[in-house]
Each structure stands twice: as C-alpha cells, then as structure tokens.
Amino acid sequence: MFKAVNLEIINAENEKIKNNLKFDYEYLQKKLEKKNININEIKEKIKNFQVALPTWGVGTGGTRFSRFPGIGEPQNIYEKIEDCAVINDLAGITQKVSPHFPWDNVNDFKELKEFADNFGIGFDVVNSNTFQDNSRDNLSFKYGSLTNSQQSIREKAIQINIEAIESGKKLGSKGLTVWIGDGGNFPGQMSFSNSLDRYVDSMKKIYSSLPKDWLVYLEHKPYEPAFYSTVISDWGTSYICAQELGDQAMCLVDLGHHLPNTNIEMIVSRLIDSKKLGGFHFNDSKFGDDDLDSGSINPYELFLIFNELTIASIKGKIKNIAYMIDQSHNVTDPIESLILSANEIVSNYAKSLLVNYEQLESYQDSNDPIKCMQILKDAFKTDVSPIIEQARLENNNAIDPISVYRSLNYKEKKSKIRKSSQGSSSGIV
Numbered sequence: 379m380f381k382a383v384n385l386e387i388i389n390a391e392n393e394k395i396k397n398n399l400k401f402d403y404e405y406l407q408k409k410l411e412k413k414n415i416n417i418n419e420i421k422e423k424i425k426n427f428q429v430a431l432p433t434w435g436v437g438t439g440g441t442r443f444s445r446f447p448g449i450g451e452p453q454n455i456y457e458k459i460e461d462c463a464v465i466n467d468l469a470g471i472t473q474k475v476s477p478h479f480p481w482d483n484v485n486d487f488k489e490l491k492e493f494a495d496n497f498g499i500g501f502d503v504v505n506s507n508t509f510q511d512n513s514r515d516n517l518s519f520k521y522g523s524l525t526n527s528q529q530s531i532r533e534k535a536i537q538i539n540i541e542a543i544e545s546g547k548k549l550g551s552k553g554l555t556v557w558i559g560d561g562g563n564f565p566g567q568m569s570f571s572n573s574l575d576r577y578v579d580s581m582k583k584i585y586s587s588l589p590k591d592w593l594v595y596l597e598h599k600p601y602e603p604a605f606y607s608t609v610i611s612d613w614g615t616s617y618i619c620a621q622e623l624g625d626q627a628m629c630l631v632d633l634g635h636h637l638p639n640t641n642i643e644m645i646v647s648r649l650i651d652s653k654k655l656g657g658f659h660f661n662d663s664k665f666g667d668d669d670l671d672s673g674s675i676n677p678y679e680l681f682l683i684f685n686e687l688t689i690a691s692i693k694g695k696i697k698n699i700a701y702m703i704d705q706s707h708n709v710t711d712p713i714e715s716l717i718l719s720a721n722e723i724v725s726n727y728a729k730s731l732l733v734n735y736e737q738l739e740s741y742q743d744s745n746d747p748i749k750c751m752q753i754l755k756d757a758f759k760t761d762v763s764p765i766i767e768q769a770r771l772e773n774n775n776a777i778d779p780i781s782v783y784r785s786l787n788y789k790e791k792k793s794k795i796r797k798s799s800q801g802s803s804s805g806i807v
C-alpha cells in the first residue's frame with residue numbers, strides 16, 4: 379500500500395514527543411481510574427472510530443461574494459483523494475471519502491477505486507447534486523429538481539440520483555444522501571402540498587433503484603438557496619418522507635441545517651427513538667449553514683449530540699450511524715481544517731464515553747438538575763487529548779498531525795504540479 383505521508387516522517391516526529399504523551403496518558407489514566415473508568419477501553423473505541431471526508435471539502439470554498447483559492451488546490455477527484463489520504467495518514471480516523479456527483483467527474487471507476495485502494499481510502503455514502511444547473515439540455519433546476527412542476531425536469535433529477543447510485547455501486551459505497559435546494563423565495567410561489575407530493579413520488583423512483591444493502595439518507599434544511607420555504611425543511615418533514623419510503627430511508631442531520639437556538643441534540647434523540655436516525659453532516663455555525671469547522675463555535679453542542687448517541691448505543695438503540703464532515707473552508711487550508719474537525723468530532727465522542735449514564739439516570743429520576751448538569755460538564759471539561767493522541771500513535775498516525783503536516787510543505791510542493799484554478803468566481807464550494 380502506498381502512503382500519502384511517509385511513515386518514517388510520522389514516526390520521527392512522534393518519537394520527539396512520545397515521552398510527554400506517555401506522562402500525560404498515565405496521569406489521565408490515574409484520574410479516570412478514580413472514577414472507575416478504564417482508559418484503555420476508551421482508547422480502543424477511539425482507535426476504531428471513523429468519520430468520512432467530503433471530496434468537496436478539500437477544495438477551498440467560497441461565499442456569495444468571492445472565492446480565494448489556496449495554493450496547490452486539488453483539481454480533480456484523484457487529487458482530492460490524495461489530499462484525503464494525507465489527512466487520513468496523519469489523523470487516522472478518516473478512511474473513507476464521500477463523493478459528490480456530478481461535481482466529481484469520473485471516467486474510469488475501476489481505475490479510481492484502485493487508486494483510492496492504494497492509499498487505503500474507501501468510499502462512503504455518495505451525494506447527488508441537483509441544485510446546480512448543469513444545463514446541457516435546457517432542463518434547468520432554477521425552479522426545483524425532484525419537486526419541479528415539470529415532469530421532464532423531475533425525471534432528469536431522478537436520473538442524476540440513479541446515476542449517483544450506479545457510480546457508488548462501482549466504488550463500493552453503501553448509501554446515497556439526497557439534499558435538494560428546492561423551495562420558494564416568495565409566499566404563493568409554490569404549493570407546499572403539491573411540491574411535497576412530487577418529492578415523495580420522485581424519491582420513490584430513486585428508492586426503487588437502491589440495492590438491498592443500501593440506505594438513502596434524506597437531508598433537510600430550513601432555508602438557502604430558497605429563502606421563504608424549502609420542501610424538506612426540517613426533521614419532521616424528513617421523518618415523514620423517510621417513513622413513507624420504507625426501511626431503507628433514513629434521516630440525516632447536518633448540524634448547520636437548523637434555525638438558530640434549535641435543540642439539535644433533542645432532535646437526534648427523537649430520530650433515534652423513531653428509528654430513523656441515519657447519519658450526520660458535521661460542521662459548526664454561528665448563524666446559519668455556515669459550514670465552519672466542527673466544534674469551532676459550539677463544542678458543547680457537539681458533545682451533547684454524542685452524549686445522546688452514546689447512551690442510545692449503550693441501550694442498543696442504534697448501530698452504524700454514517701458520520702460525515704460537510705464543511706466549506708474559505709480562509710484556511712482545508713487539510714488543516716479537516717484534521718482539526720476530525721479531531722474535535724472524535725474528542726467529543728471520547729468525552730461522551732466518560733459519562734456514567736446509570737448515575738445520570740438516577741439523578742434524573744431523583745430530580746437533581748445540578749448533579750445531572752455536573753456529570754455532563756465534568757465529562758465535557760476533561761481533557762481527552764492524551765487518549766486521542768495515544769490512539770493515533772498506536773495506529774501509526776501523527777501524535778500532532780498539524781505540526782507534521784506543516785513540516786511537509788505539502789501544498790507548496792503540490793502547487794508546482796497542480797494547475798491552479800481561477801480566483802474570482804463566487805460559489806459556496
């Protein structure tokens with residue numbers, strides 16, 4: 379197998395800080411022992427944790443106003459996979475990439491799969507894009523895709539999703555995420571009722587093309603690009619549609635796709651109990667679908683989400699939740715942002731493993747909100763970085779991935795090989 383980052387470099391850097399880590403790990407081990415927590419058991423879970431990287435996330439994003447490309451940006455799916463492999467070699471919990479079709483233009487799937495295999499990279503859930511025109515055929519998505527009033531346009535959108543499934547099958551993927559930008563900008567522009575009916579009809583056709591061992595993930599979003607109403611606006615609508623479609627349809631929670639102050643962790647719990655929680659798009663936000671780095675604004679929320687996931691998995695209510703990152707990096711090197719995001723995600727998962735749920739439930743039952751809050755806060759405040767770093771060390775990844783990455787001058791070197799893209803076009807990604 380080919381390594382995107384030379385293992386000798388990683389080992390040499392690890393060697394320099396290994397002793398410090400040993401000290402920190404043993405100190406945390408003793409602290410956790412007092413609480414009857416076995417640090418090694420947690421570390422093993424961390425070593426097996428996985429979150430998928432978005433192919434579109436390794437390119438520099440943009441806003442409505444402009445895009446400022448970085449140097450050495452990946453220009454095609456092969457180069458994107460190479461960047462994802464760098465992240466995975468350093469951070470180690472990002473073995474799979476989630477492609478976006480037709481953004482990711484692939485001519486030879488066999489060759490692409492072999493290329494990815496060589497880097498130890500696999501393919502996660504595939505995403506379909508029916509929110510941009512791509513109008514070779516005059517069938518524009520300007521007024522919607524799967525819910526468009528014109529049947530021919532709906533058919534085109536259905537076809538794009540079926541093609542995404544076909545592509546995913548060739549790459550070894552096991553799922554499709556469907557997010558549509560459909561909605562209205564003005565009251566009265568579209569019938570809420572007719573458009574939802576059309577969505578369900580279109581999705582039924584896509585659903586019938588799913589292989590039996592696949593899932594389809596329905597992703598909701600309250601606004602943008604439509605600013606008055608969207609067809610799949612919230613988890614309730616998503617749940618109703620998933621229910622209507624059948625067992626292979628699940629709901630996907632993108633952390634940025636909620637109105638401000640929404641209690642996302644409670645939505646997660648509700649979806650778990652209704653057996654429809656399928657996956658996540660991790661990111662963070664201050665105002666809307668900001669697609670900022672995970673845990674950069676509200677890490678406690680991320681922890682509280684994992685708190686719901688961990689208690690549910692202890693109780694046997696969930697398994698195989700699809701974790702993906704969905705971010706747009708406008709001012710940072712996406713590789714660095716994705717490394718830090720993966721680290722935040724796994725760290726908050728680790729913190730949730732520190733919660734004594736029996737104790738929490740007993741305080742809940744005896745109506746002791748202070749103790750309940752303290753149990754969660756104690757776990758959240760614990761610095762779990764020695765566990766995460768030790769897991770990385772044992773998995774042959776970097777104890778300190780950012781500093782190893784910086785020592786590589788990776789983008790600098792790539793800028794000499796990769797041709798740079800134009801700088802002035804706007805666009806979310």
Ligand code: AFD
Binds near residue numbers: 599659667
């Ligand atoms: C949207 C959604 C969705 C989609 C993405 C494209 O988050 O997951 O695929 O943007 O960047 O807001």
Ligand code: MN
Binds near residue numbers: 557597632659704
């Ligand atoms: Mn998303």
Ligand code: MN
Binds near residue numbers: 667
């Ligand atoms: Mn989004």
